[in-house]
Amino acid sequence: MNGTDGAHLVLRSSSTGVSNGINVSISGTASGDALNNLAVTSGTASAPASSSETAGNYTGSVTTVASGNWTQSVAGEDANFSIAGTPGTSASNTITTALSGVSMTLDSTSVGTTQTLTVAPDTTGQATAINAFVTAYNNYMSTVQSLTSFDSTQAVGSQGGALLGDSMMNTIRNTLSSAISGAVGAGSSAVNLASIGITLQPDGTLKTDSDALTAALSSDPQTVAKLFNSTNGVAANMNNDLTSFLATGGIMDTRSTALTADLKSLSDQQTALTAYAAQLTTSYNAQFTALNTLMSQSTSNASYLTQLFGGTDSAGALATNK
Numbered sequence: 001m002n003g004t005d006g007a008h009l010v011l012r013s014s015s016t017g018v019s020n021g022i023n024v025s026i027s028g029t030a031s032g033d034a035l036n037n038l039a040v041t042s043g044t045a046s047a048p049a050s051s052s053e054t055a056g057n058y059t060g061s062v063t064t065v066a067s068g069n070w071t072q073s074v075a076g077e078d079a080n081f082s083i084a085g086t087p088g089t090s091a092s093n094t095i096t097t098a099l100s101g102v103s104m105t106l107d108s109t110s111v112g113t114t115q116t117l118t119v120a121p122d123t124t125g126q127a128t129a130i131n132a133f134v135t136a137y138n139n140y141m142s143t144v145q146s147l148t149s150f151d152s153t154q155a156v157g158s159q160g161g162a163l164l165g166d167s168m169m170n171t172i173r174n175t176l177s178s179a180i181s182g183a184v185g186a187g188s189s190a191v192n193l194a195s196i197g198i199t200l201q202p203d204g205t206l207k208t209d210s211d212a213l214t215a216a217l218s219s220d221p222q223t224v225a226k227l228f229n230s231t232n233g234v235a236a237n238m239n240n241d242l243t244s245f246l247a248t249g250g251i252m253d254t255r256s257t258a259l260t261a262d263l264k265s266l267s268d269q270q271t272a273l274t275a276y277a278a279q280l281t282t283s284y285n286a287q288f289t290a291l292n293t294l295m296s297q298s299t300s301n302a303s304y305l306t307q308l309f310g311g312t313d314s315a316g317a318l319a320t321n322k
Contacts, residue, residue: 009038017091018044018062018078037069042076079106083117123217126224131208133235134198137180138205144173145203168255172245177204179237184227191223193234 001008013020021042029035043064062075078089081098088098093106102119147163148170163169181200183190193199197212216224230236245252 011040013076015091016076016093018076019091021076040065040070081106121217121221123214126217127210127213130196130198130213130224130228134206134208140176141204144169148173168251171251173204175241175245176238179241180206180234182234182237184229184233191227193227195223196220196227 001010011022011024013022021044022040023042024038024040026036026039044062062077064075065072078091079093079095080087080089081095082088083098088095090098090106095104095106096102098104099119102117104117147161148166149161150164151159180193183192185191193206196216197209199207199209201207227233228235244250247253
């Protein structure tokens with residue numbers, strides 16, 4: 001950078017905080033080499049007592065530069081804060097570890113001033129995640145219906161879906177339908193998707209009542225948490241089923257192996273049939289050539305015999321010599 005006093009080399013740390021000071025080491029140069037002047041080592045020192053960031057009960061630190069060839073224009077500091085009387089520090093103004101699941105951003109210095117932090121469930125985010133789950137399931141059902149449908153208006157051979165009547169597809173569909181419509185828990189404490197406003201439609205898809213879902217998330221979060229718990233919740237059960245289907249030796253792997261074997265068998269049969277057709281063609285060509293030769297010889301013999309014995313319209317050579 002060029003200033004009024006000449007050119008300057010400026011180094012700036014890409015991260016904030018006391019622990020992210022800049023260090024530059026020089027090696028492989030001779031003693032007295034000007035490059036050695038570029039070396040710099042950062043250290044730490046107590047923050048000035050007048051620093052507003054470290055006023056009160058805080059004892060902060062700042063970065064220092066242990067080199068006569070460099071000047072530190074801005075000292076690195078940690079952010080100091082207190083939550084319910086418990087002090088804390090952070091290299092960044094974004095605090096993510098002080099309170100589990102809570103992210104806070106420190107915008108300005110406000111020593112001695114108490115701020116009120118209200119922590120509440122993110123029902124909007126939860127509703128978005130649940131609606132995404134419903135959309136994903138409905139997309140799956142749409143694909144299943146396309147693959148297993150029958151349309152009599154189409155041409156013969158194109159009326160049925162690729163997996164119409166397929167036993168594997170039926171197993172997957174029935175298993176996941178049971179998981180999506182099943183209850184979590186037993187007896188009076190059992191809950192299902194209908195408990196939070198998500199109902200199963202006649203075509204197998206899901207429909208969400210947004211008002212009922214919002215009410216459940218706001219007033220009955222325990223039911224939602226139970227319904228989607230990671231042990232035996234609706235999504236967990238579906239995940240277990242899908243993992244089983246996709247595992248080595250599962251129904252999809254077994255079916256894929258069988259189809260691969262069938263395709264190889266068909267390919268082998270096609271190769272054998274092609275070879276047989278070529279052999280048959282060669283044989284027929286040979287027979288046709290032999291037949292043509294025989295016919296040519298027969299025609300020649302017939303002409304010779306006609307000349308010798310005569311035909312219907314002429315007397316042969318033997319008849320003339322009597």
